[in-house]
Amino acid sequence: MERISIEVYEIVSHVLTLGFAAMGAALLYFILTKNDNSPKYRPSSVLSVVVMVSAFLLLFLQYLSWSDAYVLSATNDAYVLAEETRLFSNGYRYLNWLIDVPMLLIQILFVAGITGAAFTKYLRNFAVTGVLMILTGYVGQFYEPGRANENVTLWLLWGFISTVFYIFVLVYITRVIKEGSANMKKSKGRPIFEFILPLFYVAWTIYPVAYVMPAFIEQLGYGTAIASQQVLYTVADISSKVIYGVLLNIVSTILSKEEGYEGA
Numbered sequence: 001m002e003r004i005s006i007e008v009y010e011i012v013s014h015v016l017t018l019g020f021a022a023m024g025a026a027l028l029y030f031i032l033t034k035n036d037n038s039p040k041y042r043p044s045s046v047l048s049v050v051v052m053v054s055a056f057l058l059l060f061l062q063y064l065s066w067s068d069a070y071v072l073s074a075t076n077d078a079y080v081l082a083e084e085t086r087l088f089s090n091g092y093r094y095l096n097w098l099i100d101v102p103m104l105l106i107q108i109l110f111v112a113g114i115t116g117a118a119f120t121k122y123l124r125n126f127a128v129t130g131v132l133m134i135l136t137g138y139v140g141q142f143y144e145p146g147r148a149n150e151n152v153t154l155w156l157l158w159g160f161i162s163t164v165f166y167i168f169v170l171v172y173i174t175r176v177i178k179e180g181s182a183n184m185k186k187s188k189g190r191p192i193f194e195f196i197l198p199l200f201y202v203a204w205t206i207y208p209v210a211y212v213m214p215a216f217i218e219q220l221g222y223g224t225a226i227a228s229q230q231v232l233y234t235v236a237d238i239s240s241k242v243i244y245g246v247l248l249n250i251v252s253t254i255l256s257k258e259e260g261y262e263g264a
């Protein structure tokens with residue numbers, strides 16, 4: 001039976017709570033600031049709202065699945081699995097990414113000022129590579145170390161296939177940000193927009209790092225490995241959804257003003 005310390009149990013509970021609370025707060029922010037942006041940039045705010053609702057709900061379910069998985073031990077000194085037949089898993093996260101990854105990738109196209117045939121091309125490439133990256137990772141996580149049906153070969157193989165799609169995503173996003181930056185040469189928003197590239201590289205790469213954390217169960221112990229994974233996922237979620245969305249929103253507002261939009 002998996003035993004985890006009270007500290008680990010509580011840290012994970014708190015971190016998961018921080019995750020969905022941040023999405024709820026950011027949801028309001030994106031709704032309330034939507035009209036600071038001209039209609040041309042508003043689809044980016046709308047997509048942020050879609051991302052926040054999905055993340056709020058699924059991260060809340062992820063939190064519930066954690067609190068249902070464990071109970072305090074009879075001796076009150078640790079947490080133990082509530083039922084040996086039910087394990088905590090990251091399933092909800094993958095469903096959230098399936099919705100949010102294409103939305104996050106597409107929303108930047110509006111701010112970057114990419115239009116016409118180029119818009120359609122990026123939209124298709126982002127949607128296809130983003131969804132395949134998540135689906136292949138979803139298959140892989142069923143076999144991660146520590147699960148009843150653990151199979152390290154399959155876990156690594158699907159993780160590798162997912163990484164190939166991830167590299168395509170990185171290539172496309174780099175191009176989009178370069179093109180967007182060229183489109184806003186005279187804008188004060190340009191340095192903020194350019195900062196999104198390093199933010200993206202770091203925030204998105206935390207996900208595959210978190211994916212491999214179960215490999216360290218032996219060295220770190222089950223509790224620490226699983227807690228590190230949840231902390232990493234939460235940091236990545238807040239950076240890739242909330243901070244990214246806020247930066248895009250700030251750039252949209254600057255561009256709207258510079259283009260003569262007075263606000264509504």
Ligand code: RET
Pocket residue numbers: 096097100101104133134136137138140158159160162163166204205207208211237240241
């Ligand atoms: C997986 C599987 C292992 C290999 C790779 C992965 C990449 C995941 C990424 C997820 C990004 C999620 C975002 C969610 C926001 O809502 C699937 C973990 C490369 C990059 C941005």
